[in-house]
Amino acid sequence: MSLAVSVGEFEGPLGILLELVERNQMPVTEISVAAITAQYLERIRSLEQQGAEQLSEFLQLGARLLYIKSLALLPRESAQEQADELQQLNLELEEYQRYQQAARQLGRLSAGASWTRPTVTRLEPHELPLPQLTLPQLAEAFARALRQAEPQPKRQLLATPVSQAAIMARLRRRLAEGPFELQSLLDATRHRLEIIVTFLAMLELTRAGELQVTQGGQFAPIMVEPAHD
Amino acid sequence: MTKVAASVTALLEAVLFVANEPLGVARLAQIIEHEEATVQQGLRELGESLAGRGLQLTELDGQYRLVTTPAADGPVRRYLQAEARAELSRPALETLAIVAYRGPVTRAQLDELRGVASETMLRNLLQRGLIAEKGAAEEPGHPTLYGVSQTFLQHFGLGSLSELPPLPEADSTEAAPA
Amino acid sequence: MTKVAASVTALLEAVLFVANEPLGVARLAQIIEHEEATVQQGLRELGESLAGRGLQLTELDGQYRLVTTPAADGPVRRYLQAEARAELSRPALETLAIVAYRGPVTRAQLDELRGVASETMLRNLLQRGLIAEKGAAEEPGHPTLYGVSQTFLQHFGLGSLSELPPLPEADSTEAAPA
Numbered sequence: 001m002s003l004a005v006s007v008g009e010f011e012g013p014l015g016i017l018l019e020l021v022e023r024n025q026m027p028v029t030e031i032s033v034a035a036i037t038a039q040y041l042e043r044i045r046s047l048e049q050q051g052a053e054q055l056s057e058f059l060q061l062g063a064r065l066l067y068i069k070s071l072a073l074l075p076r077e078s079a080q081e082q083a084d085e086l087q088q089l090n091l092e093l094e095e096y097q098r099y100q101q102a103a104r105q106l107g108r109l110s111a112g113a114s115w116t117r118p119t120v121t122r123l124e125p126h127e128l129p130l131p132q133l134t135l136p137q138l139a140e141a142f143a144r145a146l147r148q149a150e151p152q153p154k155r156q157l158l159a160t161p162v163s164q165a166a167i168m169a170r171l172r173r174r175l176a177e178g179p180f181e182l183q184s185l186l187d188a189t190r191h192r193l194e195i196i197v198t199f200l201a202m203l204e205l206t207r208a209g210e211l212q213v214t215q216g217g218q219f220a221p222i223m224v225e226p227a228h229d
Numbered sequence: 230m231t232k233v234a235a236s237v238t239a240l241l242e243a244v245l246f247v248a249n250e251p252l253g254v255a256r257l258a259q260i261i262e263h264e265e266a267t268v269q270q271g272l273r274e275l276g277e278s279l280a281g282r283g284l285q286l287t288e289l290d291g292q293y294r295l296v297t298t299p300a301a302d303g304p305v306r307r308y309l310q311a312e313a314r315a316e317l318s319r320p321a322l323e324t325l326a327i328v329a330y331r332g333p334v335t336r337a338q339l340d341e342l343r344g345v346a347s348e349t350m351l352r353n354l355l356q357r358g359l360i361a362e363k364g365a366a367e368e369p370g371h372p373t374l375y376g377v378s379q380t381f382l383q384h385f386g387l388g389s390l391s392e393l394p395p396l397p398e399a400d401s402t403e404a405a406p407a
Numbered sequence: 408m409t410k411v412a413a414s415v416t417a418l419l420e421a422v423l424f425v426a427n428e429p430l431g432v433a434r435l436a437q438i439i440e441h442e443e444a445t446v447q448q449g450l451r452e453l454g455e456s457l458a459g460r461g462l463q464l465t466e467l468d469g470q471y472r473l474v475t476t477p478a479a480d481g482p483v484r485r486y487l488q489a490e491a492r493a494e495l496s497r498p499a500l501e502t503l504a505i506v507a508y509r510g511p512v513t514r515a516q517l518d519e520l521r522g523v524a525s526e527t528m529l530r531n532l533l534q535r536g537l538i539a540e541k542g543a544a545e546e547p548g549h550p551t552l553y554g555v556s557q558t559f560l561q562h563f564g565l566g567s568l569s570e571l572p573p574l575p576e577a578d579s580t581e582a583a584p585a
Contacts, residue, residue, distance in 0.1 A: 011498060012523030057523045096520065101575040102508055103500040109572075112477025112564045114463065115487070119249035120355045121309065121425045130357070130384050133317065138385075139394045141319075142326035145343060146396075242461030243479030244486050246424075261482045278460075283420030301421030304439045308422050311438070346536035346558075352427045 013061040014096045016043050021093070028093045033086065034072070037065040041200070048163060063196045064089065066203065167194075167201040171224075175211060179225035182213070237263055237271035238278065242295070245275075251292030313357045324350040325359055329381070329393060333363040333374035351375060359384075415441055415449035416456065420473070423453075429470035429557050454566075465560050466567040468541075472557060477564025502528045503537060507559065508574050511541040511552035529553065537562060 011019075020039050021031050044058050068089065071082035174180055186195060202224070205211040212227045240261040245252065254272070258265045272293060276286040285298050297305050317325065324347055328334060331342075339347040354360045361378040365371035377390070387393065418439040423430065432450070436443045450471055454464040463476050475483050483489075495503070498521075505520055506512060517525040532538045539556040543549040555568070565571065 012521045014522035015498075015501070061522060092522070096522065098575050099504050099508070099520065100501055102572075103497065103504040105572045105575070106504050106507070106563065107495070107500050109563045109565070112480040113484075114465065114474035114477055114480075114561045114564045115243075115247050115483045116472065116474050116561065117247055117424065117427070118352070118487070119247070120352055120427065121305075130313065130359070130380070133322075133384070135385055135394050137322070138326050138329060139396055141322040142330045143396050145323040145327050148323075148344065236459070239459065239461035239476065240479050240482050243475035244461075244482050246462055246473075246475055247483050247487060260486045281414070281417065282456075283417035283422075284424055295424075297421035297424055298417065301418050304418050304422050305425050308425060308438045312426075340534070344530075345533060348536070349428065356427060 013058045014093060015100070016040065016058070017061065018093060018097055018100065028097055029090050031086075031090065031093070033065055033068045037062075037069050040065055045164070048165070059196050059200065063199065066200070164197050164201050164204070167197050168205060171198075171201055171205060171211070175205075175224070175226045179223050182222040182224050185224065237261065237267055238275045241268065241271050241275050245286070245293060245295040248294070251289065251294040253291050253293070257293070309356075320345075321350050321353055325354055325377075325381075328354070328360050328375055329377050329390065330396075332360075332390075333366075333376040335366050335368075335372040335374055337372060339375075415439065415445055416453045419446065419449045419453050423464070423471060423473040426472070429465075429467065429472040431469050431471070435471070463566055465557070465565070467555070467557055467560055470557070474561055480564070498528055499532060502532060503555070503559070506532075506538050506553055507555045507568065507571060510538075510554040511544075512554075513544050513546075513550040513552055515550060517553075 017036070017040060018028070020036055020043070021028055024032075024035060024039075026032060026036075041062055044055065044062055047058065048055060064085075068082055068085045071078040071085065171185075174185070185198060202211060202213070206213065206227075209227050211224060213222060213224055215222050240263075241257060244257065244260055252260075254265050254268050257272075258268045261268065263271070272286065272288075279285050283298055283301050284295050287294055287296055320343075323343065324339060327339060327342060331338075334342075336347060336351060339351070351360070355362075355375075358378055358380045360375050360381065363374045363376040366374050381387075382389070418441075419435060422435065422438055430438075432443050432446050435450075436446045439446065441449070450464065450466075457463050461476055461479050462473055465472050465474055501521065502517065502525055505517060509516070509520075514525060514529060517529070529538070533540075533553075536556055536558040538553050538559065541552045541554040544552050559565075560567070
């Protein structure tokens with residue numbers, strides 16, 4: 001199945017997640033984050049390769065999945081938090097699923113449209129009273145219309161698209177110079193999204209055995225360094 | 230596709246409802262994809278079924294059309310006159326202004342300029358007699374061009390469109406948000 | 408006063424036939440010069456009497472209009488030489504479904520439900536006239552509310568929003584995977 005990607009015509013992140021959940025034949029109320037996260041991230045990567053822009057929402061959901069997944073690795077107190085986070089995600093997914101099914105029903109309805117009467121019924125010109133209207137009003141209306149027609153500045157989620165590949169490359173360059181503090185990396189990022197992508201890139205490099213993260217003590221700075229092997 | 234076989238009478242009624250011209254049997258047969266004899270029969274039945282309603286089927290030289298009954302003349306006239314006298318809504322006024330200053334324009338051009346669908350506005354202005362169709366644009370599909378009407382010019386006492394007032398300065402209007 | 412008083416239903420039918428816009432009860436009462444209660448009753452009767460015909464009465468936000476039935480879609484399209492409707496994309500249908508069942512909604516509510524920015528989609532649907540602005544929400548910043556339009560009803564051949572199929576239950580996991 002190919003995903004058609006064009007700006008503004010996204011199957012949203014929840015749509016992709018739901019599709020994966022359905023493909024794995026899980027009930028939306030009992031999704032296995034462990035099983036789904038990797039597939040989801042794989043999807044984002046393929047979106048990215050297709051050159052899709054504005055991946056922020058997709059990455060945010062990815063980060064959420066990773067977070068929920070990571071809670072399982074941590075001490076017991078986080079079990080409750082994981083359950084809560086998961087339940088919240090289930091609820092959102094359930095509601096989304098209802099509307100997606102409603103959308104399908106709607107799609108089936110569109111077999112037959114109704115039509116209005118495009119015919120314009122008019123009285124004879126001499127019977128036609130005209131509205132009160134002055135020329136200055138008309139000129140002003142035109143000026144107003146022109147102003148509105150000027151392209152609205154687009155609300156941009158991000159000045160520049162953040163690509164995970166680019167951030168990975170940046171990380172590798174930093175690593176080549178030796179260990180550094182995680183904080184210094186985050187200080188250089190301006191957007192929440194960039195932080196998320198950085199986080200994802202680090203996980204990716206860790207998995208690939210290129211990077212490791214260490215911490216000397218509970219409140220000691222977190223160090224990022226090349227993996228020893 | 231809905232397979233609810235609509236009766237021939239219903240199909241004829243629907244087509245005559247949207248038609249803005251009288252239609253003959255041959256044409257109707259083509260449109261609803263039935264035999265001419267069936268159409269004949271359907272028209273007869275439609276005419277009969279309309280008895281006592283607000284619409285009637287008229288025939289002239291074998292051309293059929295759906296019109297309101299004379300009994301409804303009063304309300305219909307009242308509606309049309311009130312409609313013509315009513316103040317123009319802001320979107321309607323803007324549409325009229327664009328047609329006046331930029332016309333003749335097509336609906337697509339208007340849509341693009343205003344960023345919203347302008348069809349309802351156009352119909353409203355046509356019905357009020359403020360704009361009129363001015364031929365077809367020389368582009369694919371030959372969409373209808375709209376321009377202001379004679380009535381419009383008379384109403385404002387304009388000899389021609391070149392007498393329209395110049396546009397207010399963009400800055401000055403911006404400065405006074407009223 | 409004419410004593411051949413055409414029935415209220417017939418007058419309403421005639422006026423709605425002529426009107427190029429949806430009309431509310433108060434306005435109709437004024438035009439046909441009858442009590443609003445009578446108009447209400449008349450509209451109900453008109454709607455019922457149209458069953459099986461080529462026309463139907465639609466209602467949205469208390470505004471009534473006469474349109475053709477979905478069953479006549481083919482012939483009417485053939486007459487108007489209307490182009491095949493562009494299929495709505497899945498995200499567009501999804502957004503429409505939320506606006507139809509949940510509406511009026513704000514953009515923020517849509518964003519949250521869909522988990523993705525809906526601004527482009529909203530603009531697209533506004534441009535196609537399928538949704539319309541329905542005032543402002545009573546919350547900080549007074550964001551615009553969006554609801555479905557008369558065009559939406561027409562597009563799907565619905566008489567009113569109450570004719571929408573019920574919103575599926577969350578549990579009914581894929582009753583029909585098509």
